[in-house]
Amino acid sequence: MAYVEDPGPGYGSVAPRAAFGSDAPALSLTGAWRFRLSPSLAAAPPDVADPDFDDSGWDELPVPSLWQLHGHGRPAYTNVHYPFPVDPPHVPSENPTGDHRLRFDLPAAWPAGSALLRFDGIDSCGRIWLNGTELGVTKGSRLPAEFEVGPLLRPDGNVLVVRVHQWSAGSYLEDQDMWWLSGIFRAVTLLARPAGGIGDYWLHADYDHTTGLGTVRVETGPDVLLDIPSLGVAGHPAGEPLDLPVEPWSAETPRLYDGTLSTVAERVPVRIGFRTVTIEDGQLKVNGRRLLLRGVNRHEHDPRTGRAVSRETALADVLLMKRHHVNAVRTSHYPPDPAFLELCDEYGLWVIDECDLETHGFGPLGWDRNPSSEPMWMDAYLDRMRRTVERDKNRPSVILWSLGNESHTGDNLARMADWVRERDPGRPVHYEGDHDCSYVDVHSRMYATPSEVERIGLGEDDDQRRRVLPFILCEYAHAMGNGPGGLLEYRELFERYPNCQGGFVWEWIDHGLAAPGHFAYGGDFGETIHDGNFVIDGLLFPDRTPSPGLTEFAKIIEPVRIDPGPDGIRVANHYDFVDTGHLTFTWVLEDEGIAVAQGVLDVPVVHSGQSVSVPLPSWPPTRGESWLTVSASLSSGTSWAPAGHVVGWGQLPVSPAPARPAPVVRGPVFRTTGRLILGAGEFDAVTGTLTTLGDHPVRGPRLDVWRATTDNDRGSSPGPSEASQWRAAGLHRMQHRVIEVDADGDELLVRTRVAPPAQPFGLFADYTWTAFDGGLQLRVDVTPDGEFPGTLPRLGLTMAVPGTFGSAEWFGGGPGEAYPDSRQAVRIGRFSSSVDGLQTPYVYPQENGNRTDVRWARLTNPAGTGIRVDGDPAFDFTARRWTAAALETARHTDELESGSLVHVTLDAAQHGLGTAACGPGVLPAYRLVPRKTSFTLLFRPVASGVAN
Ligand code: IPT
Numbered sequence: 011m012a013y014v015e016d017p018g019p020g021y022g023s024v025a026p027r028a029a030f031g032s033d034a035p036a037l038s039l040t041g042a043w044r045f046r047l048s049p050s051l052a053a054a055p056p057d058v059a060d061p062d063f064d065d066s067g068w069d070e071l072p073v074p075s076l077w078q079l080h081g082h083g084r085p086a087y088t089n090v091h092y093p094f095p096v097d098p099p100h101v102p103s104e105n106p107t108g109d110h111r112l113r114f115d116l117p118a119a120w121p122a123g124s125a126l127l128r129f130d131g132i133d134s135c136g137r138i139w140l141n142g143t144e145l146g147v148t149k150g151s152r153l154p155a156e157f158e159v160g161p162l163l164r165p166d167g168n169v170l171v172v173r174v175h176q177w178s179a180g181s182y183l184e185d186q187d188m189w190w191l192s193g194i195f196r197a198v199t200l201l202a203r204p205a206g207g208i209g210d211y212w213l214h215a216d217y218d219h220t221t222g223l224g225t226v227r228v229e230t231g232p233d234v235l236l237d238i239p240s241l242g243v244a245g246h247p248a249g250e251p252l253d254l255p256v257e258p259w260s261a262e263t264p265r266l267y268d269g270t271l272s273t274v275a276e277r278v279p280v281r282i283g284f285r286t287v288t289i290e291d292g293q294l295k296v297n298g299r300r301l302l303l304r305g306v307n308r309h310e311h312d313p314r315t316g317r318a319v320s321r322e323t324a325l326a327d328v329l330l331m332k333r334h335h336v337n338a339v340r341t342s343h344y345p346p347d348p349a350f351l352e353l354c355d356e357y358g359l360w361v362i363d364e365c366d367l368e369t370h371g372f373g374p375l376g377w378d379r380n381p382s383s384e385p386m387w388m389d390a391y392l393d394r395m396r397r398t399v400e401r402d403k404n405r406p407s408v409i410l411w412s413l414g415n416e417s418h419t420g421d422n423l424a425r426m427a428d429w430v431r432e433r434d435p436g437r438p439v440h441y442e443g444d445h446d447c448s449y450v451d452v453h454s455r456m457y458a459t460p461s462e463v464e465r466i467g468l469g470e471d472d473d474q475r476r477r478v479l480p481f482i483l484c485e486y487a488h489a490m491g492n493g494p495g496g497l498l499e500y501r502e503l504f505e506r507y508p509n510c511q512g513g514f515v516w517e518w519i520d521h522g523l524a525a526p527g528h529f530a531y532g533g534d535f536g537e538t539i540h541d542g543n544f545v546i547d548g549l550l551f552p553d554r555t556p557s558p559g560l561t562e563f564a565k566i567i568e569p570v571r572i573d574p575g576p577d578g579i580r581v582a583n584h585y586d587f588v589d590t591g592h593l594t595f596t597w598v599l600e601d602e603g604i605a606v607a608q609g610v611l612d613v614p615v616v617h618s619g620q621s622v623s624v625p626l627p628s629w630p631p632t633r634g635e636s637w638l639t640v641s642a643s644l645s646s647g648t649s650w651a652p653a654g655h656v657v658g659w660g661q662l663p664v665s666p667a668p669a670r671p672a673p674v675v676r677g678p679v680f681r682t683t684g685r686l687i688l689g690a691g692e693f694d695a696v697t698g699t700l701t702t703l704g705d706h707p708v709r710g711p712r713l714d715v716w717r718a719t720t721d722n723d724r725g726s727s728p729g730p731s732e733a734s735q736w737r738a739a740g741l742h743r744m745q746h747r748v749i750e751v752d753a754d755g756d757e758l759l760v761r762t763r764v765a766p767p768a769q770p771f772g773l774f775a776d777y778t779w780t781a782f783d784g785g786l787q788l789r790v791d792v793t794p795d796g797e798f799p800g801t802l803p804r805l806g807l808t809m810a811v812p813g814t815f816g817s818a819e820w821f822g823g824g825p826g827e828a829y830p831d832s833r834q835a836v837r838i839g840r841f842s843s844s845v846d847g848l849q850t851p852y853v854y855p856q857e858n859g860n861r862t863d864v865r866w867a868r869l870t871n872p873a874g875t876g877i878r879v880d881g882d883p884a885f886d887f888t889a890r891r892w893t894a895a896a897l898e899t900a901r902h903t904d905e906l907e908s909g910s911l912v913h914v915t916l917d918a919a920q921h922g923l924g925t926a927a928c929g930p931g932v933l934p935a936y937r938l939v940p941r942k943t944s945f946t947l948l949f950r951p952v953a954s955g956v957a958n
Contacts, residue, residue, distance in 0.1 A: 013147045014051070017179045017386045019393035022146015023155040024126065026400035027210035029348040032278040035120055035202040039170065042384035045071035046112040047082040051175065054107045065111045073198060074131070074318045076191035077108050085316070085523060089187040089541040092371040098379060099179035099386070106176040110194060113818075115166040122201035124160040127170070130347065131196030135178030139171040145600065149180035149390070152317075152344035152366040153397040159200070170198075178544040182381055183390060185371045186343045186415065188309055188317070188521060188545065195318040196347055207276035208234060211248070212403050214436065217258040217284040218300035222257035224284035227424075228271065238269035238282065255609075258297045259283030259406045262587045264358030266406075270463045283355055283406030287437055289451055292509045294438065294480040296360075296409060299586055299618075300737065302504055303360060303482060303512035304567035305338030306549065310346055313524040313552040324350040326554055327363075327518065329359045332650035333364075334556070334564035335657065337586075340484055340514045343368050343415035345398050350436055354407035354749075357650050361407045362440055362484070362514075365398045365426070367391065367414025382443075383420025391422040392429055394781070399433055410452065412942035413441035424449040442659075443483045447476050456485035456516075457929035460499040465509025467531060471681040483513025489559045489850050490547035491721030495923030496933050497566045505584075515563060516928065521545040522552030522853045524796065527904035529553075529853045543721070543854040546803065547927065551853065558826050558835070558850055558858075565835035570642040571885035572660030576624035579640055579662065581613050582621035591615045593642045595656065597627055599664065602634030603821045603840025635667035636836050661837050667865065667883065674783050677756030686753050689781025690951055698751040698760030698777065700809075703786070703877055704951025710809030711916060711947075713764045713775040713792065716742050717803040717857040718897035725926030732921070732931065735800045740766025742895075756780065771796030773940065785878075785950030790918075794940040801937045803857075805915025807947075808894075813910045814871035816845045818889055822864030824879075826850075831922035831936040833862055845869070845889045845912055853902040854855030859888045860920060869912065874954040879916060882946040886917040918945040 013020070044065040048054035057063055071080055078085045083106050086093055092100050129136065133151035137144070140162045142642035148155035162168075177194040201207070211230035218225070228236060228248035236248040246252055248271055257265040263950035285296050293300045308327065310319040324347060331339065339359050341350075344366035354361050371425045372380040381387035395413065404407050404575050411434065413426050422807040427439045427449040438451035447453050453466070453476045463483070471477045487494035494515070504512045520544075522529025529552045570590060583590050586621075595611040607629045616622050626638070641659040644651060680687040686695050692702035700708055717723075719733040726734070736742065744764050752759040758779040765772025774793040779786055792805065823833065824841035827850055841861075850858035861867070863884045870876030879885070891899070891908035894915075922936030 013102060013137065014105065014175050014178045015099050015680060019391045020147035020149045020155060023148060023157055026397040028404050029154065029401050030278055030404070032208065032276050034204050034207060034276050037117060037200040038196040039112060039114060039200060040073055042070045042546060044068040045077065046109045047077060048107045048109070049274050050104050056108060058109045058173060059142055059144065059171050061142050061412065065916040071110065073110065074195045074947060076193040076195050076318055077315050077317045078191050079314065082108065084535040086190045086535060086537045087540050087545050088190070089544050090373060091537055091539060092185060093178060093190060096371060096375060098182050098381065101177035101179065101181060106192065108174045108193060109176065110172040112170045114168050114170065116163060121202050121204065123205055124158065125157040125163055126201045126203055127159045127467065128154060128156045128199045128201055132172070132174055132194050133192050134180050134184060135175045136194065137173045141169055149178055150366055150394050150397060151180065151184055153394060154401055169650060180390070183367050183369060183394070185730060186368045188335070192318045194778050201507040202274040206273050208271055208273060208278050211271055211278065211623055213280055213282060215282045215284045215295050217256065217285045218286070219258070222255055223253045224258070226282060227251040231272065233273055235272050236269060237272070240267055243269070256284045259285045260296060260587045261358040261360045262585055264356060266355060283353060285406050287409045289438055289480060292478050292480060293791045294452060294511055300508060301320045301360065301511055301586055303514065304336055305340060305512060305514035306336050306518040307340045307342040307485060307514045307516050308346070309342055309521065311519050311521045313522055316523070319347055321349040324353055328353045328359065329650050330550065330554065330556065331359060331890050332357055333655065334560055335567045335569055338514065338713045340364060340412065342517065345402060349402065351402055351407060353407045355405055359407055360409050361405070361406045362410045362412050363398060363402050364412035365395050365414045367394055368416050369418070370416040372418065376785045377418045380418050380420060382422050388422050391426050395426040395429060399430060403434060408437065413439065414608055415442070417443055419443050419445070422697065440484065446473055447479055449652060451479065453479040453481045454484045456483065457488065458486070459930040460503060460933070461511070463500065463503045463510055467503055467510045467627045479705060480696050481510050483518040486513045486929065487515045487793045488547055488925045489515055489517060489549045490544070490927040491854055491856050492858055493720065493722045493923040494830060494834065494925040494928065495722065495936065496925060497563060497832070498834060499933060517548050519548035519550040519554065520552045520853055528902040531708040531853065537578050546853045551851070561826055561835045562832045568658040570658030572640045572642065572658055574662045577623045578625040579611070580623050581616055581620055583616040585618050585926050587618055589618060590642065592645055594645045595640060595677065596641050597634060597638055599629045599632070599638050600839060601636045606632060607628060634663055635666040638662045638664050639837060657866065674779055675756050677781055679753040679758050681753065688758050688779055689786055690784065691779065691786045693758060695751065697748055698758065703949055706812060706877060706951060708809055708811050710805035712746060712788070713773065714808035714915065715744065715802045715805055716894055718855065718894045720856045720923060721854065721927040722924050725928065731926065732801060735802055739799055740769055741803065743767060749913055771798045785948055787946060787948050789944060789946045792943045794942070798940045801921050802940050803921050804917050805919045805938060805943060806915055809914050809916070810911040811869055811877060811914060812871065813891065813912055815869040815912050817870050818843050818848060818867060820844055820861060820864050820867035823862040823885060827859050828862040829920055829923045831924065836862060838863065845891060848889055851903050852905065855897050855903060855906060857897070859890065860886050861888070862886045868952055869914065870952055876952045878950045878952050880948040883943065886920055886948060888915045916947055918943055
């Protein structure tokens with residue numbers, strides 16, 4: 011047991027080296043292994059390493075895998091807290107122990123001599139035997155370990171045994187915010203190592219942007235030759251620097267030169283990207299250019315296999331990132347599978363490669379006994395850093411090394427930084443937890459507010475050292491549930507202040523686990539201690555469907571921006587390197603959302619950081635509200651998107667809606683028993699609420715201020731959450747008192763006071779109904795009464811229509827949802843969707859699906875009849891098959907049940923989203939403070955076959 015609780019690194023492995031393939035024989039040992047889970051080491055079979063041990067009764071388990079996702083034990087999620095007593099370096103005696111056994115034969119031509127057995131990742135501690143001989147122990151779950159096995163191999167019947175412990179001293183260093191999962195979760199490979207082969211190499215490929223010359227220099231063993239056919243390099247002694255005219259590598263132009271390193275015994279294919287990372291003038295630069303990091307934090311996650319992520323999944327991530335204009339990744343909070351970084355090289359992404367280190371659980375304990383400052387952990391810290399750097403040193407995409415995450419500060423971290431700087435002067439060191447930046451090269455923060463970022467941008471940081479460093483947000487814009495709101499404000503700061511070089515949204519993907527009918531999160535597996543749905547905070551849903559948050563982020567960071575300009579259309583190039591020569595600009599004119607003309611726009615080539623104004627095209631006259639949409643798209647396909655992929659778009663208003671004819675008053679109001687009739691509407695005479703519109707039974711509309719609270723509404727950083735304030739005020743249970751129903755004239759006036767129980771404050775709501783040809787006009791006048799505390803979730807109307815009204819069409823903002831501080835991605839157009847399709851399936855149900863700036867919307871049944879609502883000029887709407895209360899109560903998507911009605915909200919305003927789930931709340935401009943508000947809507951029954 012000693013090795014499990016030893017705070018030091020494992021033992022028995024060879025020195026860490028780069029991850030690379032070669033023409034030397036290799037045997038993948040992935041596939042079906044024998045597996046047995048024991049509740050503790052004491053309960054595990056003592057003779058498991060014996061090659062003759064009988065494992066025929068054991069289960070089979072795929073390797074790589076995490077055993078909790080294959081019916082052995084259960085997943086568990088905590089964010090900060092350790093799920094075991096904090097008693098370092100001790101771990102529970104009830105330490106689930108998974109024995110893995112594999113019998114394998116060598117391929118016929120396997121050479122004698124040295125061979126390495128390589129494990130790319132074992133969580134959390136593995137003890138390994140081959141043919142009865144112990145090889146050693148590995149810790150550092152997301153780091154490779156290689157063991158010399160040459161002399162032990164036999165042609166047939168090799169028996170490899172790996173005993174994996176769920177908990178080890180290493181678990182104290184692996185308190186990342188993610189599922190606790192165990193097993194051999196990355197590849198296992200046997201590598202023949204020919205005598206005179208290439209044991210390790212470090213290919214330095216620098217680029218001098220002043221001369222256009224690349225310099226290649228390889229640190230490796232003796233007698234290694236370098237070939238780069240496309241540069242005419244053949245048989246060059248690898249150790250001798252070579253200057254070559256080259257195209258540099260960047261995330262925008264990921265130019266890789268294929269080459270080989272060879273000795274008489276081995277050939278290693280290499281992919282060379284020339285780039286030089288510097289910090290100059292307080293800015294992080296590559297090849298002489300300031301970078302703007304439009305990044306995301308990426309955990310490795312698959313809803314079925316957890317952190318065992320295939321190359322296909324890694325590629326899916328890279329393609330999704332590229333297509334959404336993401337240019338940078340922080341590998342939170344451990345080195346990813348090596349395949350991911352190869353893909354970053356190939357497709358072009360800037361990478362902060364982060365060491366497998368986090369001790370966050372010491373935070374709630376005041377950082378007492380935090381491993382970062384305890385000498386007994388020093389070797390483990392250095393070992394982890396060394397294995398990170400050595401493995402990934404040949405990746406041009408990696409531009410910064412990160413020491414880890416949320417491990418406070420201490421000597422061990424400082425020593426890691428010293429080691430990195432000595433070993434790799436070519437890449438700056440990042441670590442957010444070094445608040446005074448005494449051992450890092452980049453000032454990094456998480457979740458800083460826009461005003462804090464502004465202070466740093468202005469050079470008003472009170473720390474001298476920090477003031478001269480480039481500044482990044484290694485985490486910001488917490489993408490939990492509906493959000494993040496407020497991205498635009500950050501973009502403006504990154505563009506205004508050269509030292510503010512962007513950041514990384516937290517985080518890329520929701521870590522939901524596939525369960526029947528829904529995705530599971532913390533607490534769904536009977537954990538005694540857990541952090542619920544805090545693990546559901548990504549821009550992608552668990553199945554990698556982009557969420558509205560990703561669509562919004564993509565729009566915010568689009569590399570080409572198109573806006574109305576002084577003389578027409580302004581096109582701005584926000585790429586860091588490339589010009590717009592690879593793009594085609596097109597325009598389309600829409601008359602009330604219907605395309606009436608289109609063409610190609612002649613835009614001169616715009617260089618990085620520049621903009622031009624081009625004249626408007628000419629177009630035919632339009633009748634209704636018209637918009638010109640201009641898009642920049644790829645002229646030809648790339649490795650990551652087809653031709654036509656849009657990289658930027660903008661809209662220009664062309665002509666406003668024609669003045670609406672004044673409603674023809676068609677009063678008076680008729681009274682029949684218990685009912686009032688006004689034009690196309692029938693009302694309850696006592697409450698004054700609309701009960702029928704045309705032939706359709708309806709309920710409401712009436713004033714409503716509640717929304718099913720979002721994770722951000724419930725977020726409490728800083729201070730009490732909006733949701734708790736709304737609840738305390740009673741906004742979820744407002745009562746409607748009818749003051750007066752005045753049906754005497756042409757109009758129907760219903761005066762009410764809407765207020766929560768137990769409170770003195772409320773809202774007067776006056777509804778004034780007028781009939782007009784074919785419909786009804788409703789003006790709502792809302793006046794706060796008394797001292798109204800805080801904000802409102804929303805302000806508008808809720809009504810119910812028949813459940814058969816399952817189709818929506820609207821002219822306004824779309825196609826997706828939008829909120830006041832997350833609305834850049836919607837454009838004005840004509841859209842249609844089923845009511846079901848209007849819902850955004852947030853893993854943890856909450857307010858969603860709001861369509862904004864809507865001029866008119868129709869809800870119709872399969873026969874084409876229904877209702878149409880027009881705004882004056884616009885409104886927000888949602889339509890769903892359940893109430894806001896049901897949405898609020900549900901904990902998983904499959905708990906939402908369709909009723910017999912469609913519930914519709916028609917709003918004058920929504921409170922913003924913010925990112926208070928972790929970070930700043932809703933910014934002042936987007937807070938919905940109760941004030942006197944009037945809005946007008948027109949309601950009409952829609953007859954079948956009638957356009958609009
Ligand atoms: C921050 C962590 O670094 C990250 O791993 C994640 O947990 C995130 O929070 C929230 O989802 S740390 C926090 C104290 C700001």
